[in-house]
Structure formats: C-alpha cells, structure tokens
Amino acid sequence: MENENILENTKSKSIKEIKEEINQILEKLESSETNLSDSTNDYARLITLNKRIDLIFKKRNKEISIMGKKIK
Numbered sequence: 805m806e807n808e809n810i811l812e813n814t815k816s817k818s819i820k821e822i823k824e825e826i827n828q829i830l831e832k833l834e835s836s837e838t839n840l841s842d843s844t845n846d847y848a849r850l851i852t853l854n855k856r857i858d859l860i861f862k863k864r865n866k867e868i869s870i871m872g873k874k875i876k
Contacts, residue, residue, distance in 0.1 A: 814856040822853050829853075 814822065829846045832838060838846070 814853060817856070819857060819860060822857055826850060826853050 817825075829850055833843055833846055
C-alpha cells in the first residue's frame with residue numbers, strides 16, 4: 805500500500821523530471837558523505853522511480869502497438 809502511495813507521488817512527474825531526480829540521487833550515493841540510513845532511503849526512491857518509468861514505457865508501448873494496428 806505504501807508503495808502505491810509513493811508511485812502516486814511520481815505520477816505528475818515527466819520522464820525528464822524523473823531522470824533528473826535519479827541523477828541527483830546517484831550523485832549523492834556516489835559521494836562519500838552519505839550514511840547508511842540515507843543511502844537505504846535513496847535506494848528505495850530509485851527503485852520507485854524506476855518502477856514509474858517502467859510503467860510509463862509499458863503504457864506508451866501499448867499505445868504505439870494500438871496505433872500500429874489501426875494503421876494496418
């Protein structure tokens with residue numbers, strides 16, 4: 805249930821915005837100034853953002869497939 809709420813928080817973000825957030829998190833994780841707790845939270849956020857991008861791509865793939873079938 806909590807995962808669904810987190811995904812809801814990312815629904816309004818574009819792929820570009822999600823990509824920017826991912827890059828920020830990766831830079832933070834790669835720095836030596838992160839602690840384990842923050843790293844764990846950041847990693848969980850990366851997983852959530854990845855799931856959101858996966859859902860967006862699946863939806864767009866389906867839309868393209870439907871459009872392709874209509875053209876034939």
